[in-house]
Amino acid sequence: MQKKQVYTRISAIQGLAFNSLKQLISWSNDFKVDQLQIDTQHESLFKLAVEVSELSRSPADKDKLITKFEEFGILLDEHFRDEEDVLVEIGYPMLKGHRAEHKALLSEFKFIRQRLSNWGGEPAFQEKAFVVLNFMLGVTVGHILHSDVNYARCMQKDLLKQADICLPDHGP
Numbered sequence: 001m002q003k004k005q006v007y008t009r010i011s012a013i014q015g016l017a018f019n020s021l022k023q024l025i026s027w028s029n030d031f032k033v034d035q036l037q038i039d040t041q042h043e044s045l046f047k048l049a050v051e052v053s054e055l056s057r058s059p060a061d062k063d064k065l066i067t068k069f070e071e072f073g074i075l076l077d078e079h080f081r082d083e084e085d086v087l088v089e090i091g092y093p094m095l096k097g098h099r100a101e102h103k104a105l106l107s108e109f110k111f112i113r114q115r116l117s118n119w120g121g122e123p124a125f126q127e128k129a130f131v132v133l134n135f136m137l138g139v140t141v142g143h144i145l146h147s148d149v150n151y152a153r154c155m156q157k158d159l160l161k162q163a164d165i166c167l168p169d170h171g172p
């Protein structure tokens with residue numbers, strides 16, 4: 001296959017991926033956990049993820065994308081700390097596992113950030129842009145809309161007493 005054809009195909013796949021991704025990471029008030037600080041941070045993370053995904057479409061935006069990705073990481077770090085404080089406060093029984101997820105996501109962020117420093121030409125841009133998008137998806141849809149939803153159910157004190165809804169951590 002000609003090089004040009006390959007690039008056209010990659011662009012088509014990316015266009016499709018971008019549109020579905022943008023829909024997936026668009027903030028909705030339905031995602032709220034009813035805690036103002038957490039909801040504000042979650043909404044900002046979703047908005048930053050959309051901005052990053054927009055910048056990931058053109059190699060010309062490479063520097064802006066790195067800056068935005070760093071901004072995302074700073075907010076993510078701050079958010080995880082604030083969220084863990086809230087979880088301690090409500091006595092969330094699955095705090096240990098939740099904290100481990102935060103830690104893993106922050107390590108992944110640092111790893112990707114480091115890799116972005118040696119960014120090459122256009123093919124490398126597309127490849128790395130996908131890694132960035134995949135991470136955004138992991139934080140928003142993977143963590144906020146799945147793991148965070150679990151503690152949202154436990155926010156009300158009366159629900160905390162229901163063991164089937166808020167199961168405690170297992171293991172050491």
Ligand SMILES: [Fe+2]
Binds near residue numbers: 042079083144
């Ligand atoms: Fe969160």
Ligand SMILES: [Fe+2]
Binds near residue numbers: 098147
């Ligand atoms: Fe979380």
